[in-house]
Amino acid sequence: MSENLARQFLIREDVVFLNHGSFGACPRPVFAAYQNWQLELEGQPVEFLGRKLTENMRGPRVALADELGTSSDNIVGLTNATLGLNIVAQSLDLKPGDQILTTDHEYSALEKTWAYVCRKTGAEVVVVSIPLPLTTAEQFTDMLIAGMTERTKVLFLSHITSPTALLFPIEPAITEARRRGIWSVIDGAHTPGHIRLDLDSIGADFYAGNCHKWMMAPKGSAFLYARPELQGLLNPLVISHGWTADSKQPGAKGAFGNSPFIDEIEMQGTRDPSAWLAVTAALDYRRDNDWWDVSAHCQALAQDTARRLADITGLPALSSPEFSAPQMVAMPIPDCDTDWLKIALLEQYSIEIPVFKWQDRCIARVSVQGYNSKGQMDLLIEALSTLLNLNKSADRSA
Numbered sequence: 001m002s003e004n005l006a007r008q009f010l011i012r013e014d015v016v017f018l019n020h021g022s023f024g025a026c027p028r029p030v031f032a033a034y035q036n037w038q039l040e041l042e043g044q045p046v047e048f049l050g051r052k053l054t055e056n057m058r059g060p061r062v063a064l065a066d067e068l069g070t071s072s073d074n075i076v077g078l079t080n081a082t083l084g085l086n087i088v089a090q091s092l093d094l095k096p097g098d099q100i101l102t103t104d105h106e107y108s109a110l111e112k113t114w115a116y117v118c119r120k121t122g123a124e125v126v127v128v129s130i131p132l133p134l135t136t137a138e139q140f141t142d143m144l145i146a147g148m149t150e151r152t153k154v155l156f157l158s159h160i161t162s163p164t165a166l167l168f169p170i171e172p173a174i175t176e177a178r179r180r181g182i183w184s185v186i187d188g189a190h191t192p193g194h195i196r197l198d199l200d201s202i203g204a205d206f207y208a209g210n211c212h213k214w215m216m217a218p219k220g221s222a223f224l225y226a227r228p229e230l231q232g233l234l235n236p237l238v239i240s241h242g243w244t245a246d247s248k249q250p251g252a253k254g255a256f257g258n259s260p261f262i263d264e265i266e267m268q269g270t271r272d273p274s275a276w277l278a279v280t281a282a283l284d285y286r287r288d289n290d291w292w293d294v295s296a297h298c299q300a301l302a303q304d305t306a307r308r309l310a311d312i313t314g315l316p317a318l319s320s321p322e323f324s325a326p327q328m329v330a331m332p333i334p335d336c337d338t339d340w341l342k343i344a345l346l347e348q349y350s351i352e353i354p355v356f357k358w359q360d361r362c363i364a365r366v367s368v369q370g371y372n373s374k375g376q377m378d379l380l381i382e383a384l385s386t387l388l389n390l391n392k393s394a395d396r397s398a
Ligand SMILES: Cc1ncc(COP(=O)(O)O)c(C=O)c1O
Pocket: 021, 022, 080, 081, 082, 083, 106, 107, 109, 110, 158, 160, 161, 162, 187, 189, 190, 210
């Protein structure tokens, strides 16, 4: 990671930006490609949205599918993971008494999505508490399997969790769910560009991911994956030109010549698809700049920062290293007023970082992306040590 790399991003220089995880950040060349799409749209809206859209939308789908280890027939572009997961949650045929099995580490907007679905259908959410520290995949899998019953219809899991930044070992639970006829729905909001994904081998029935976080595409770019056999179960949340009356017939085509899955979800009335169209530029940027190597450096720095803070606080990590999200670590901090601390970090040190209470813990969640530096991590450690009155020396680096 270098100054040069930091200059490639639009993040303001007066901010120590340690919260890539919330909304991502887009490199200048990718942002320029995004704006070029917007200029092209504005230059001839009818040609762009009327005649060329179907063809243009295919490019990112093909490039992304290749990156994600699946076929371009199995993914569809949309604006965010929340939308993709809502399409799934609101499509599945759930009845009173059916159960959605999930964990206590899920993202709040999706907890609300399932609560909404339950209110409408009479299904119920069953929450398995995943104790910390997470140290073995077996412990995680066994707890989920113990929660599966005859009534379980859906297994809903984050692949990387938001509050605890854990990389859940989801594959064995997915396999068991499939064996029992339970739909697996995976929230991969944080995974594309963060860990290497092979969607077909993960084996989930449905998987939504964001391109605007760690893949560094512009905001409003995401995908929904569905196994081919199950695509027909899904319904768009908005009915538009892509819908056809016979779309549920075997072998039906969508209105624009793709599958109904793609045409119905991609077409949502008039909108600006430029963020999705710039996904190809994001993939090119990553390849041209060897981004998996950059990621490896970021991972080392993120994990090292967490270890340094743990040395000072004496608080144990939330998991063993293999279950920590590579570039994002939820670091336990001593009990404190987290709202005050977050503002103090921002106002006194210009550090933007999420600090919050989760269950009975206080957490500072640090993200490290290519534009961050070791010096910024030193500043974070110094700031936390000072603000929290941690008495051990803060300048010790591992
Ligand atoms: C685990 C998880 N799921 C879903 C989301 C929602 O992402 P979006 O708002 O882009 O749909 C987030 C956002 O941070 C997240 O952390």
